[in-house]
Amino acid sequence: MEKKRILFYNGQLLIGGIERVLTSYLQGLANEDDLEITVLIKENNPEKNIFFKDIPEKLPIVFIKTEEMVAFRNKIKEKRKKNIFCKMLYPILLSYERWYMRKWLKNYMKENENKFDVVIDFDMSLGKYLNLINLPKIGWIHYTLTKKMQNKKKERRFRRRLGKYDKIVAICDEMKEEAKNLFDVPEEKIKRIYNPFDIEKVKREKEITEDESKKYLQDDYIVAVSRLVEGKGREDLVEIYNELYKKEEIEEKLYILGEGPVSVKLEKRIKELNLEDKIILIGQKKNPLPWMKNAKIFVHTSYGEGLPTVFLESMISGTPVIAYDCPTGPKDILGRNQYGILVKTGDKEKFEDELSKLLKDKERRKKYIEDFNKEKLREFDIEYIKKQFKEVINIGD
Numbered sequence: 428m429e430k431k432r433i434l435f436y437n438g439q440l441l442i443g444g445i446e447r448v449l450t451s452y453l454q455g456l457a458n459e460d461d462l463e464i465t466v467l468i469k470e471n472n473p474e475k476n477i478f479f480k481d482i483p484e485k486l487p488i489v490f491i492k493t494e495e496m497v498a499f500r501n502k503i504k505e506k507r508k509k510n511i512f513c514k515m516l517y518p519i520l521l522s523y524e525r526w527y528m529r530k531w532l533k534n535y536m537k538e539n540e541n542k543f544d545v546v547i548d549f550d551m552s553l554g555k556y557l558n559l560i561n562l563p564k565i566g567w568i569h570y571t572l573t574k575k576m577q578n579k580k581k582e583r584r585f586r587r588r589l590g591k592y593d594k595i596v597a598i599c600d601e602m603k604e605e606a607k608n609l610f611d612v613p614e615e616k617i618k619r620i621y622n623p624f625d626i627e628k629v630k631r632e633k634e635i636t637e638d639e640s641k642k643y644l645q646d647d648y649i650v651a652v653s654r655l656v657e658g659k660g661r662e663d664l665v666e667i668y669n670e671l672y673k674k675e676e677i678e679e680k681l682y683i684l685g686e687g688p689v690s691v692k693l694e695k696r697i698k699e700l701n702l703e704d705k706i707i708l709i710g711q712k713k714n715p716l717p718w719m720k721n722a723k724i725f726v727h728t729s730y731g732e733g734l735p736t737v738f739l740e741s742m743i744s745g746t747p748v749i750a751y752d753c754p755t756g757p758k759d760i761l762g763r764n765q766y767g768i769l770v771k772t773g774d775k776e777k778f779e780d781e782l783s784k785l786l787k788d789k790e791r792r793k794k795y796i797e798d799f800n801k802e803k804l805r806e807f808d809i810e811y812i813k814k815q816f817k818e819v820i821n822i823g824d
Contacts, residue, residue, distance in 0.1 A: 440476035569733035623812035655687030660728035
């Protein structure tokens with residue numbers, strides 16, 4: 428059997444939605460007899476590349492930037508605010524790394540041009556280097572494209588980059604329509620493939636609990652899981668909880684899982700509201716599934732998504748979702764309120780009202796999960812997704 432030789436590229440293996448989906452693909456495809464996969468990662472950062480251990484051992488992994496290079500740059504980055512020399516050195520390092528990456532990729536693709544049949548730019552961060560790759564290229568769109576339209580220069584640049592891919596995959600229907608309507612991507616060039624899920628693996632891992640976490644999981648709570656960055660709307664979530672608490676419409680605690688630059692702002696606001704005992708910043712968890720399983724409701728106030736992986740994980744774990752109906756993704760999972768609750772993005776009052784009602788309605792929470800498992804879940808099964816994936820990579824066949 429002739430194998431399809433695939434080079435999977437991604438920038439990093441940090442905690443994040445794209446990285447989680449990447450490892451789901453690699454785990455699902457690693458044992459396929461007709462595929463030969465090599466994984467190419469931009470940065471070798473053992474401290475932060477959380478998902479490195481989740482890549483199947485049989486798959487070779489190649490790093491572009493060395494561990495020493497990444498560690499030195501990060502050290503300079505940390506010191507730049509207090510050290511004028513580091514402040515001046517940091518942009519020089521970034522410039523050098525861009526030059527280094529271009530040179531490295533050029534040499535690597537030249538030396539290995541006969542070893543691969545197709546290159547998958549999984550996080551679409553190879554944009555400025557696509558001309559160095561003389562192989563069929565597939566780009567994977569994970570986020571809404573509407574923001575690309577806000578800056579004419581960025582729009583033109585992104586439009587040119589889209590034209591360099593032989594095929595494009597969008598992870599939800601809305602995203603596919605954006606690519607077609609906003610960037611004139613031809614119908615025959617783009618395909619929608621939902622993110623894959625090893626459903627049985629999720630069911631197993633939702634039972635695993637760290638000992639230090641058990642005390643938290645015994646309480647009644649609602650949960651949110653994401654990186655703590657601007658755009659995820661965690662400030663909205665704190666305000667929503669505060670209003671419900673003042674009205675005595677919520678007894679459950681709010682657990683916020685994740686790390687990021689917004690955490691300091693959130694911690695300050697929680698203290699201002701005297702809610703330290705009610706809203707708990709749990710931090711980053713490698714396995715958030717037990718936290719989802721034991722929650723009453725999964726809450727999500729993001730202003731933009733791709734296909735929110737955490738919705739699927741929560742629903743498979745048995746916990747219904749209420750979320751902002753942000754651009755791309757939520758409707759593909761929750762339908763039009765068939766399998767959960769969608770609220771107009773930014774409408775905190777409506778979110779408060781829907782959350783309050785859902786907390787009081789156990790039967791409704793149960794029905795969302797039952798209907799999802801019966802009618803929708805199969806569309807995300809890894810076996811179903813693998814068939815679609817193989818259709819896409821057969822470029823020119």
